[in-house]
Amino acid sequence: MAVATFNRVTPKIVERLCNAVGGDCVLVDDDSLTLHASDETEDLVFRPDVVVVPKTAEAIADIMRIATEYRIPVTPRGAGTGLSGGALPVHGGIVLSTKGLNRILEIDRENLFAVVEPGVITQVFQEAVEAVGLFYPVDPASRGSCFLGGNLAECAGGPRAVKYGVTKDFVTGIEAVLPDGSLVRHGGKLLKNVTGYNLTQLIVGSEGTLAIITKIYLRLIPLPKHRILLLVPFNSLEEPARAVPAIMHAGVVPSVLEFMERDAVEITERHLGKSFPHADAVAHLMIELDGNDEGVIQREAERVAEIVLEHGAADVLVADTDAKMGELWAMRRAFGAAVKSESIYKEEDTVVPRNQLVALLIGVKEIASRYGLRTVCYGHAGDGNLHVNILKMDMPEERWKTALDPAIREIFALTVKLGGLISGEHGIGYVQKNYMPIASTEQELSLMRAIKHAFDPLGILNPGKLFPTTEDQKL
Amino acid sequence: MAVATFNRVTPKIVERLCNAVGGDCVLVDDDSLTLHASDETEDLVFRPDVVVVPKTAEAIADIMRIATEYRIPVTPRGAGTGLSGGALPVHGGIVLSTKGLNRILEIDRENLFAVVEPGVITQVFQEAVEAVGLFYPVDPASRGSCFLGGNLAECAGGPRAVKYGVTKDFVTGIEAVLPDGSLVRHGGKLLKNVTGYNLTQLIVGSEGTLAIITKIYLRLIPLPKHRILLLVPFNSLEEPARAVPAIMHAGVVPSVLEFMERDAVEITERHLGKSFPHADAVAHLMIELDGNDEGVIQREAERVAEIVLEHGAADVLVADTDAKMGELWAMRRAFGAAVKSESIYKEEDTVVPRNQLVALLIGVKEIASRYGLRTVCYGHAGDGNLHVNILKMDMPEERWKTALDPAIREIFALTVKLGGLISGEHGIGYVQKNYMPIASTEQELSLMRAIKHAFDPLGILNPGKLFPTTEDQKL
Numbered sequence: 001m002a003v004a005t006f007n008r009v010t011p012k013i014v015e016r017l018c019n020a021v022g023g024d025c026v027l028v029d030d031d032s033l034t035l036h037a038s039d040e041t042e043d044l045v046f047r048p049d050v051v052v053v054p055k056t057a058e059a060i061a062d063i064m065r066i067a068t069e070y071r072i073p074v075t076p077r078g079a080g081t082g083l084s085g086g087a088l089p090v091h092g093g094i095v096l097s098t099k100g101l102n103r104i105l106e107i108d109r110e111n112l113f114a115v116v117e118p119g120v121i122t123q124v125f126q127e128a129v130e131a132v133g134l135f136y137p138v139d140p141a142s143r144g145s146c147f148l149g150g151n152l153a154e155c156a157g158g159p160r161a162v163k164y165g166v167t168k169d170f171v172t173g174i175e176a177v178l179p180d181g182s183l184v185r186h187g188g189k190l191l192k193n194v195t196g197y198n199l200t201q202l203i204v205g206s207e208g209t210l211a212i213i214t215k216i217y218l219r220l221i222p223l224p225k226h227r228i229l230l231l232v233p234f235n236s237l238e239e240p241a242r243a244v245p246a247i248m249h250a251g252v253v254p255s256v257l258e259f260m261e262r263d264a265v266e267i268t269e270r271h272l273g274k275s276f277p278h279a280d281a282v283a284h285l286m287i288e289l290d291g292n293d294e295g296v297i298q299r300e301a302e303r304v305a306e307i308v309l310e311h312g313a314a315d316v317l318v319a320d321t322d323a324k325m326g327e328l329w330a331m332r333r334a335f336g337a338a339v340k341s342e343s344i345y346k347e348e349d350t351v352v353p354r355n356q357l358v359a360l361l362i363g364v365k366e367i368a369s370r371y372g373l374r375t376v377c378y379g380h381a382g383d384g385n386l387h388v389n390i391l392k393m394d395m396p397e398e399r400w401k402t403a404l405d406p407a408i409r410e411i412f413a414l415t416v417k418l419g420g421l422i423s424g425e426h427g428i429g430y431v432q433k434n435y436m437p438i439a440s441t442e443q444e445l446s447l448m449r450a451i452k453h454a455f456d457p458l459g460i461l462n463p464g465k466l467f468p469t470t471e472d473q474k475l
Numbered sequence: 476m477a478v479a480t481f482n483r484v485t486p487k488i489v490e491r492l493c494n495a496v497g498g499d500c501v502l503v504d505d506d507s508l509t510l511h512a513s514d515e516t517e518d519l520v521f522r523p524d525v526v527v528v529p530k531t532a533e534a535i536a537d538i539m540r541i542a543t544e545y546r547i548p549v550t551p552r553g554a555g556t557g558l559s560g561g562a563l564p565v566h567g568g569i570v571l572s573t574k575g576l577n578r579i580l581e582i583d584r585e586n587l588f589a590v591v592e593p594g595v596i597t598q599v600f601q602e603a604v605e606a607v608g609l610f611y612p613v614d615p616a617s618r619g620s621c622f623l624g625g626n627l628a629e630c631a632g633g634p635r636a637v638k639y640g641v642t643k644d645f646v647t648g649i650e651a652v653l654p655d656g657s658l659v660r661h662g663g664k665l666l667k668n669v670t671g672y673n674l675t676q677l678i679v680g681s682e683g684t685l686a687i688i689t690k691i692y693l694r695l696i697p698l699p700k701h702r703i704l705l706l707v708p709f710n711s712l713e714e715p716a717r718a719v720p721a722i723m724h725a726g727v728v729p730s731v732l733e734f735m736e737r738d739a740v741e742i743t744e745r746h747l748g749k750s751f752p753h754a755d756a757v758a759h760l761m762i763e764l765d766g767n768d769e770g771v772i773q774r775e776a777e778r779v780a781e782i783v784l785e786h787g788a789a790d791v792l793v794a795d796t797d798a799k800m801g802e803l804w805a806m807r808r809a810f811g812a813a814v815k816s817e818s819i820y821k822e823e824d825t826v827v828p829r830n831q832l833v834a835l836l837i838g839v840k841e842i843a844s845r846y847g848l849r850t851v852c853y854g855h856a857g858d859g860n861l862h863v864n865i866l867k868m869d870m871p872e873e874r875w876k877t878a879l880d881p882a883i884r885e886i887f888a889l890t891v892k893l894g895g896l897i898s899g900e901h902g903i904g905y906v907q908k909n910y911m912p913i914a915s916t917e918q919e920l921s922l923m924r925a926i927k928h929a930f931d932p933l934g935i936l937n938p939g940k941l942f943p944t945t946e947d948q949k950l
Contacts, residue, residue, distance in 0.1 A: 165666070198676055251767070447674070
């Protein structure tokens with residue numbers, strides 16, 4: 001694929017944008033450009049030429065028509081909480097923020113669906129549906145700030161995927177603007193639909209490279225009436241990893257099945273200034289059970305407790321009040337920020353079949369130790385999704401730079417060998433794109449490039465993402 | 476899009492196919508060609524030039540390379556139970572049967588996944604996983620003969636979609652052969668995966684027009700221990716349709732929520748020579764509840780009974796033994812065959828948000844009566860998926876031909892107006908393709924055509940399906 005040549009945003013183009021969407025929606029001041037030059041991914045900075053904040057799908061279509069006319073790259077941006085650099089304008093140009101499209105258009109209690117705009121904050125939406133007895137289980141750690149549109153773009157997962165699935169499993173329809181400014185719709189408030197190709201499922205998880213989502217149809221379920229959270233300390237890494245498939249094998253499907261190693265807990269205790277029960281345990285499982293019948297959940301919790309104790313658990317702590325559960329969740333959600341505050345780091349979002357978690361963990365530790373690197377691992381054990389944080393700490397810059405890439409390649413090669421892949425829920429984006437050939441053959445990448453071309457023949461939408469840098473781009 | 480020009484299969488090409496995949500896998504005898512000229516769709520017949528029955532993905536790749544070289548159309552075929560003509564070789568050429576790839580490769584009880592080939596019969600698979608305490612809930616009426624590969628191609632639904640979802644919701648990975656013979660893989664035994672575009676979800680439901688599926692990864696769940704089936708007669712069409720959203724609204728999610736009008740029941744009684752309780756009721760709901768706790772299900776059944784009685788139910792019959800449930804299911808599964816035996820017919824697979832079912836039903840009856848057509852409606856009320864069977868009966872041929880197309884157009888226009896679409900689970904295929912413009916704009920169809928082109932630039936894979944016939948194709 002040839003490298004697209006882009007133009008810079010000129011004052012004339014800024015004027016065109018202002019005429020199209022209104023001057024108050026077009027930002028060129030230094031603060032705005034700086035704010036939109038980074039997301040939550042490492043410490044990367046790419047300054048856009050202009051930031052636009054449209055309020056309607058029609059305004060987005062106008063922006064895309066201008067971008068098409070002048071060959072200007074456009075990087076869509078939700079709340080900027082992504083961890084793979086999806087919202088970084090690596091080729092400059094226009095950052096298109098969806099924060100102006102932030103309405104919950106409908107919560108339909110008869111059909112158990114919601115219709116929302118992409119700029120709605122995930123937690124705001126969760127609370128709105130819970131207020132009417134419904135449930136949207138997708139629960140990314142950044143839910144307090146991330147947008148549903150970004151969740152769709154990355155196919156966000158989170159801890160409840162083990163029972164309920166990820167973002168894609170709740171999206172039944174979308175409206176989106178294509179790079180040429182045309183508006184397409186697919187699906188709706190429908191559980192079944194085979195009317196043409198599944199554009200919804202192709203666009204979900206496409207990291208803003210195919211289309212800009214402007215309206216979202218989400219399936220909802222009744223809110224489970226009861227929940228119990230168990231915290232289970234272990235004195236080895238292997239025991240909890242082995243307990244996970246045993247729980248599933250017993251026919252219990254927890255709503256959450258999280259794994260965390262000691263370092264993650266310790267770093268977070270330091271970061272928050274709070275203490276965690278059994279913080280000295282080598283690893284913990286955090287297991288949530290939910291449902292409508294308290295007795296059933298109690299019995300399931302007892303069964304889970306038996307299984308983890310058979311697998312070497314040191315204790316089983318029960319959080320059965322909202323306050324106790326809230327404390328544990330606050331701790332769990334702070335892991336990412338805590339690691340970030342500890343050291344320069346690089347996070348890999350590995351995913352394997354859940355019974356391969358032991359092999360992955362042991363392999364990661366062995367690889368890291370060979371390169372003299374420290375790793376902190378935690379993640380969603382129930383779905384085999386392990387976040388491997390590689391910390392620089394006080395390693396000299398030169399050694400860090402030399403060690404990091406081959407260590408990551410070894411970790412990803414192991415992941416693939418175990419039947420897994422290189423991103424479970426964070427996306428490939430900018431920071432993982434050159435590892436794609438570890439997971440995908442040249443034929444698979446060619447097919448994905450052809451799909452990209454079908455949507456975006458000029459390559460103006462979120463360029464520099466997902467596909468590995470080619471030889472000529474390196475020059 | 477220009478019309479593809481295809482070549483006929485010559486004796487030389489048959490020889491090439493025999494050399495590539497073995498002479499016993501290449502059929503040119505009259506019986507084989509006749510057998511593969513039709514599927515379960517109406518009374519349509521399109522004779523292929525040759526039928527190939529490969530046993531491996533590599534053999535399929537060889538066939539596709541030969542087809543590419545000679546520009547021969549290839550129509551993939553599962554068990555031929557489809558209802559939209561997806562397996563009809565409308566341009567002749569090669570019918571590629573997947574019945575030789577019929578192994579259950581693995582049922583992985585630790586990870587709750589199965590790996591299968593496309594030619595496995597759905598019921599054989601269901602029974603194999605149930606034998607080890609697991610559950611694959613997708614349950615098309617043709618489960619006794621249809622193949623999992625065909626279920627994927629059409630994204631088969633069935634009665635349990637209301638609680639568990641449709642085929643796409645259980646497929647986490649595939650291996651497939653592209654039209655040029657290259658083999659691609661996507662996903663695996665993974666609940667989370669955002670490593671590149673979601674090729675799995677794009678290929679599922681693409682009706683064999685993008686790739687030939689050769690291996691399937693299916694998510695499984697623990698088998699619910701208990702089930703109750705309720706049969707609820709009503710004396711109007713509106714009452715049961717109104718009861719459906721009320722049940723969901725009460726927080727109960729049945730595993731099955733079927734609707735059937737009197738004519739469907741009567742035709743089936745005649746067809747099977749059996750009688751149905753309350754056969755004279757205007758309509759029935761068939762409601763299944765499942766779960767692991769018998770007490771919980773009993774309480775849910777009582778709640779459902781209250782709701783349907785509040786909504787005018789004439790009675791609530793309980794089937795709580797396997798035998799009683801089996802009888803009702805046998806009856807329900809025979810609807811399609813019974814309608815077929817009654818008259819020449821045309822079936823439309825409408826889907827609307829579930830609370831629009833009343834409006835759809837009333838509208839269908841009104842439209843049909845204006846055209847003097849008889850309709851028999853039944854389907855999956857829980858997910859708004861209504862099968863509208865239009866019966867010719869003794870209508871003169873000329874009048875039937877004149878009335879049918881405009882009546883269908885009106886029914887589909889109503890469906891779309893109600894927030895629905897023109898196929899819920901049968902696919903567009905050959906028989907609905909010219910109605911696609913009712914559901915999709917020219918821009919949406921162009922995008923789908925571009926996706927098709929990305930996979931199949933020569934247009935050799937299952938041509939004549941899904942996309943409306945263009946003006947030049949009509950000449």
